[in-house]
Amino acid sequence: MGAAPVHRIEVTPRVLPGLQDTRGEGVRRQLAYDHDIEIESVRSITGYMVRAPLTGAQLLDSLRDLFTDPVIEHGVANQNLLDDDVMFTPPPEIAIQIGFKPGVTDNPAQAALGGLTTLYPDAGAAGDVATTMTYLFWGVPEDVEEKWLADQLHNPMIERAEIATRIHCRSAIWPQLPFPDRPPIQFEEPAIVDLEVSDTELERISETGLLALNLAEMQAIQAHYRDLGVRALREEQGLPPEAPTDVELECLAQTWSEHCKHKTFAALIHHKDTETGEDSSIDSLFKTHIVQPTLDIADEVDWLLSVFHDNSGVIAWNDDWSLCMKAETHNSPSALDPYGGAMTGIVGVNRDILGTGLGARPIANTDVFCFGPPDWSGHIPKGLFHPSRVMRGVHAGVRAGGNESGIPTVNGAMVFDERYLGKPLVYCGTVGIMPRRLADGRESHVKTPSPGDVIYMTGGKVGSDGIHGATFSSIELTEDSPSSAVQIGDPITQKKMVDMLIEARDAGIVQVTTDNGAGGLSSSVGEMAELTGGATIDLSVVPLKQAGLSPWEILVSESQERMTIGVKPEDCADFEALAELHEVEATAVGEFTNSGDFHVTYGDLTVASLPIEFLHDGLPQLELVSEWVPPEHESPNFPDVDAEGMGAVLAGLMARPNVASKEWWVRSYDHEVIGQTVIKPFCGVNHDAPGDAAVIAPLHGDTRGAVISCGITPRYSDIDTYAMVAASVDEAVRNAVCVGVDLDKMAGLDNFCWPDAIVSEKTPDGKYKLAQLVRANRALDDVCRAYRLPCISGKDSMKNDVTFDGEKISVPPTLLYSLIGNHHDVRKAVSSDFKQAGDAIYLLGETHQELGASELSCMLSESHGGGIGGQVPNIDAERNIGLYRALTAAMSAGLIASAHDCSDGGFATALAESCFGADSGCTVDIERLFADDEELDDWGALFGESLGRILVSIDSKDSEAFEAAMDGHACHYLGMVGEGDQIVIDSGEENLLRANLAILREGWKATLDGGAP
Amino acid sequence: MMVDTPKAAVLTGFGINCDVETMAVFEMAGAEAQRVHVNQLVTGADSLEEFHILAVPGGFSFGDHLGSGRLLGNRLRFAIREQVYDFVTSGKPVIGICNGFQVLVKMGLLPGDEEVSLSQTASLTLNDSGHYEDRWVTLEFNDASPCVWTDGLERMRVPVRHGEGKFVVPDAELLQRYFEQEQVVCRYVDPSTGYPSAADEPVAYPLCPNASMRNIAGVCDPSGLVFGLMPHPEANFTKWLGATWTREGEQSDWEGEGMAIFHNGVKYARNNL
Structure with a gap:
């Protein structure tokens, strides 16, 4: 120029x-x-x-x-x-x-x-x-x-x-930055990588090239290039017969990354349990504990349309429309650049929806974040940001990404723990909708590519940003992590593309589509090539942000806002006209074939040719060892307090970041665009009480709805990951039940974020962490089967460790369970706020002495020493689901005024939140709860976190009908919604807790007020 | 000539994102609504002439860069100036909601002048709070306004969803003139006060969410045909979308408060075009 x-x-x-x-x-x-x-x-x-x-x-x-x-x-x-x-x-x-x-x-x-x-x-x-x-x-x-x-x-x-x-x-010398010109990039011809070297050298090639491949995987690649048939074929194709090109090696590294291939979940695990003496083998946690239960449920229901294999899971919502959902994490990029990392997280998962079937429209986002404590005053390893800055940046990125895309953020959560100081967890989820059938009769959840279809890359151009994202997220984070793995999204470029591709879908032009996320074109085209049995692309025609990128960089760059689409040759003109109308970049880069190869050229020069079978199935299975030794924890020190003191304990809990109001943060997400959000993040007379789950009615004027909820309880992992997963799944279901979900049509997403669980010098406790993963998967299997809740999609992020300045910080094992369900009639939806003085308050579900790793125990261990030990919540899924069914029926009958789930902080915090919604206090007597469990003490009754419990209120005139509806289930009448400003909790004659509502609310709102207004 | 079913053009493209629900509310109000990409007007594939109503919906056109509404306003002001001018001067109603209001203000159509000179005199700038918010507010309407969209309205509960909704006219005399010409259509009020109570004294945050001058939420042009407002009436097309609907008992009619605006617009087109 x-x-x-x-x-x-x-x-x-x-x-x-x-x-x-x-x-x-x-x-x-x-x-x-x-x-x-x-x-x-x-x-x-x-x-x-x-x-x-x-x-x-x-x-x-x-x-x-x-x-x-x-x-x-x-x-x-x-x-x-x-x-x-x-x-x-x-x-x-x-x-x-x-x-x-x-x-x-x-x-x-x-x-x-x-x-x-x-x-x-x-x-x-x-x-x-x-x-x-x-x-x-x-x-x-x-x-x-x-x-x-x-x-x-x-x-x-x-x-x-x-x-x-x-x-x-x-001296009036003002700052003046120069124009940010990029130094010219030197185009490099594809290099040949000699793999006829020692094992040590193979490992070195992987490490220095950021390939994130282990020795066995490098050896599998080496073996492929020793195959005489392969060599002969390569000779014919004009490729170096005995060694891969750098393009091929990079393509394999992306495709075989932990991020893309989920190697830990696919591994053969030898599992030992020192408690029970179990010594067994598990051939893939994913197949055994996630896929199999879903397949078994699929035999019994007719609404599972597409599970696990596409970019999101699809369910038939009704005869005309299907819904799909996907959640992703963007932890490593968010650690390095919280704003850009989180923004690309949310717009990235939006593309997973757009890339489902023939393309679904994203209609709702969910955002769940795990951060270090926002008021952290302890040490922070050099090179890491303070958690409050991470929180602001992540929040701003997701806000911009979601709001500018016109997708409402309807549900989410924030969790705080000091072990998220290293890598924050940034879960971004999206729900999509699509017609069951297109005008041409094709089912929209089924991709229909054929050999000869033209491959288009649409959206943005390719740059040197985002190179090695997939492999980078598959290794731990260090000072040396590359800045090229960080990007900023451009939601408007993507929004234009969404508009255009939905129109193209409805016009019947799209044969196949997927997003360019991790691994860029190498993954998107490589994956779709499996459907037809081959593809060929020419990297020299790919539009670039800057000239000079080498072929391997073009192939693996994860530059944002790109989708790959397959279009029949006769539809190409229409497709390009639509792109022009919407001002969207669209370039034909190749075509699908049935040659059996993923064939890549740069102009006339062949730079890669990989057999589809080797690319997708050549990865050797990992073999791992796990051993469960139950951890030991001291009990908490419970202080001696009177009713006022107990009120102060409640006030302390309400002000803990995990319980505190997130209103300042959540209000800055648009949660109502599209005109469909029925149950919002906030409810109550002052619009400040927290909602349990979102209800949306996506078809304007139609009363059929969908419920979106989530559950996340990493605290329990310190005692048992089985309990952690059981509690997370139950929390998601419980939240959905609170708003009136259809229990016969709900599906879930499992998103695991784990610390490295493979034994090595860096991870000497790998066996234990892997055992935690085994137990977590077993809980998922057990509970999902009991709740008839199929997992339809999920993701795992298995390297959430950082080493900065010689210090290693690993996240606690964390599962986010997201749920999407049907709602028969949104006019029957229920919110969490108490409605009027005189309404009767009930606690549904049994309360047990379950304070292990509870929010209360964590608070007491900080203030009074002692540990977090004790019984973690046990799940009785059959009992819970029976109660949920009875409650759901009572909701359909219009008997329920409010319903709120008991989670962090137990019954007492739930009661306070329902009171906030009515802006009035209450007087309750919880003596009846003690009949559930003879071990139960006051602390357990007030703050224990037993599962399967929901706090409801009803109009007093409905008492008889309600109690009849709940017959056979734990249903404890506690008292009435009052008019004053006091929360009083008695047990028979004894006053257990007394607190002023205004004081509770002040603390609850102050902790995370973001620097109001 | 009377039009039975007025045709409403709902602009789309470049980051507009409330087009689908805006189309839905016009359909509910009895119009035939069509999404029209701005470039279809530029290329001549569609013409505004074929429509009776123009709606510029909310969204984040061009990402709000260089100030909300500016870049889309420029597309309308420079690329299809004649069409816009002809539409407005032929007596057809126009509504701009949220980002659409910002567009109409930045391109000078609102508060506007009798000549439709398309020169900007007011602006919408960052909320004093410094951040984007989604929250419900109460609007009060000016019964003396010539605005055809708000005939008979007193108060309405609607969500605001913006970061740049502070309406300003730095020229105090000009602002006063807009009041005298009854171009100020709706203002933020405290719902606990009786009707009417709209006033010039600042209504406290968050009841007035953005610190707009004199609590202004929406204005019209001198003719009353062109109307723009920051809050989203289309988001309250049914009661089940209300902020506190679960507290409001059994309903026999589920139509939401926001529909009145669209009924008015369609009725006007039906009776006058």
């Missing part, structure tokens, strides 16, 4: 009566909230570096029509705003300019370039734009260093900062 001049445009908000610089003010407030630093004033300047052949008049016009809001902003071109002594008097004390590093996605810049093209098509088409944000500070405390301030404002992994220090500012 010719050297067009770079015009510098600077824009700042006018500060007038009633108008503030909100961006600057936001920075000021956040520094005060997060760091207790009071700065007098912060202002902001948005900068655009515009490299385009614009005339002087065009530049000024674009300043007025495009870059500046003429009513509320002041903008200049090719002058420095800071020299304007009217705008900024006195000059700032510190000025810090932030811009993206070369090659990082700059969405505002792309939008600006598009806007410029609207005004001046020629100049825009030849142009390039980069943006900056400059923060100006006045009244900064002396002890705040400029460098520290800059570190709070940018992430050096993806951004640059230019600092004008106090000294610079006094």
Whole structure:
């Protein structure tokens, strides 16, 4: 490109009566909230570096029509705003300019370039734009260093900062970043990788190449290239006969990564249990404990349309529509760049929905995060962010990704534990909808590719960003982790593509589709090639963000917002016309074949040819060893308290991050776009009581609905992962029952996030961690069968460990269980808030002395020493499901005013939350609970976390009908909703707990108030 | 000539994302609604002339970059200026909701002027809170307004879902003129007060979620045909989408409060076009 001049445009908000610089003010407030630093004033300047052949008049016009809001902003071109002594008097004390590093996605810049093209098509088409944000500070405390301030404002992994220090500012030397030009990349011809080397050398090749392949896998590849038949064929194809090209090795590494092939779940495990003496073998946890139960349930129901093999699981919602759901994790990228990592997480899982069958429309998101404690004051290994910063970044990324895509975030959770300081867990889920049949009669959940179909890559271009994401997430995180694995998403580019591809689907143009996620084209085309028995693609025609990428980089790059589509040759013109209308990039890159090979060229040169069978089935099975030794924990120290003191314990629990209100965070997600959200994240008279599960009615005006819920209880893993999984599944079901789910049509998703569970020097306790995984899978099998709850999709992330500065931090074994179910009539849906004074309150389900690893035990172990030991909640799934059925019937009959599940903090926190919803207290007597279990004490009754319990209220006039409906199930009348501001819990004559509702609410809201408003 | 079933063009593309439900509410109100991609108007594949009502729905057109609504506003202002001008001057109703309101304000159609000069005089900027929010508010309508969309309305509960909804007119005289011309159609009010209570004194956050000048939530042009507002009336098309509907007892009629706006628009088109 010719050297067009770079015009510098600077824009700042006018500060007038009633108008503030909100961006600057936001920075000021956040520094005060997060760091207790009071700065007098912060202002902001948005900068655009515009490299385009614009005339002087065009530049000024674009300043007025495009870059500046003429009513509320002041903008200049090719002058420095800071020299304007009217705008900024006195000059700032510190000025810090932030811009993206070369090659990082700059969405505002792309939008600006598009806007410029609207005004001046020629100049825009030849142009390039980069943006900056400059923060100006006045009244900064002396002890705040400029460098520290800059570190709070940018992430050096993806951004640059230019600092004008106090000294610079006094001399009017202002920051000015250069245009982020990428150094030219040197195109490299495909290299040949000699595998005729020692085992040590094989391991070294894997490690230095970030291939994440173990020795057995490297040897399997070596053996493939020793095969005489293979050699002869390669000779014919013009490939090096005896060794792979780098393109082939990379393609195999992506396809065989833990991320893509789930090697631990597919492993042969020799399992020992020191408690029971069991000594057995399990041939694939996935097949044994996840697939088999679903297949068995599939024999009994007719609504499981597509399970496990596609990008999401599909169920028949009704005769005309199907629903699908998928959840993913984006933990490693979110650790390195919380904003970009989380955003690509949510827009990535949206593409899984778009890539299901012939394409489903994403209609609801779920977000579940696990972070270190937001108020953590302990040590943080060098190179890691403080958990509050991770939380802000992840939240902002998911907010932007979901909101800008127009997909409501309807359900989620936040969990805090110090072991998430290393890798946060960022679970992003999406629900999709599609018609059962297309106009041409094809079932939309079935892909229909044929040899000869043209392969299109749509959406974004390919860049050097996102190389090695799949393999990178399959190894632990260290200081040396590559920044190329971090990306920023572009939700609008993707939204345009969603609009276009749904139209293409409805027009009958799409034969097959999948997303370009982990492994990029190597995975997307490689996987779909299995359906027809082959594919050929030409990497030289793939549109690039920057010239010079080598063939292997083009093949494996995970650059965002891309889908791969198969289109019949006769439909290509229509497909391309749709792409043009929506301004979506679409390039024909190859075609499906039945040659048996995944064939890759770069122009005329063949750079890879891999037999489909070897690519997909050549991976050797891992053999692993697990051994269960039950852990030991001390009991908690229970303090001696009176009823007021017990009230204070409840207040303490309500203010714990795991229990506290997440309203500030959740309100900034759009949870209502599409006009379908019936039961929202909030309910109650003041719209601040937490909902249990989402109910949506996706067809406008139609009362048929769907329920979306989740369960996550990692605390119990410290005692037993069996209990952890049982509790997570029950929590998801319980939440769904609270809103009135159809128990005969619900399906689940298992998302495991585990620490490394393979014994090695780095992981000496691998056998125990693997035993934890075995127990977790057995619980999933047992409980899902009992609840008739098939798993339809899932994912595992098995390397959630970091080693920074020589310190290793591993996450506690964590399962997120997400649920999607049918709802017969959304007008019968129930919310968690008590409705009116005089309504009768009941606790359904049995309460046992189950305080092991409870939220209370964790709190007491922090405040009073002692451990978290004790009985973890046991599950009696048959008993629970019977009760759930009875309650569901009572809901259909219109007998239930409110229903709220008992989880973290037990019965007492559930009671407080239902009271918040009515803004009134209550008086209850829980003496009857003690009949459930003779071991039960006051602590267990109030704060124990026994499963299968739901707190309900009913209109008192319905008491008889309700009690009859619940006959045969544990159903304890406790008292009535009151009018005052007091929560009083008695046991017979004894007053156990007394608390003021306003005080409980204040603490509950304050902990995570985000720096209100 | 009377139109039985007015045709509503619901704009789509580039990050608009409330097009499907906006289409649904126009259908419920008796119009025939069609999603129209902005580029179909640019290429001439479709023409606004064929429609009786134009709706610019909510969304994040162009990601809100360079200020919400600016880039889509520019597409309308520069790429299909004539069509937009002809549509508005031929007496056809236009509604912009949320991002659509931002578009109409940034392109100068709202609060606008009699000449339809398409020059911007007001703006929608970042909420004083500094962040995006989804929460329910109560609107009060100005019964003296010429707005054809809000005839007979007093109050309405609706969600706001925006980060840039603070309505501002820095020129105090101009703002006063919009009041005098009754172009201020609806304002945020405290639901615990009696009707009418809309006032100039700031209503506290979060009842007024964005610190709009004089609590303004929506305005119309001098003719009353072009109406824009930040909250989402289409999101309250049925009672089961209300914020507190589970507390409100048995219902015989499930139509939501927000539908009144779309009934008005369709009725106007039916009676006048």
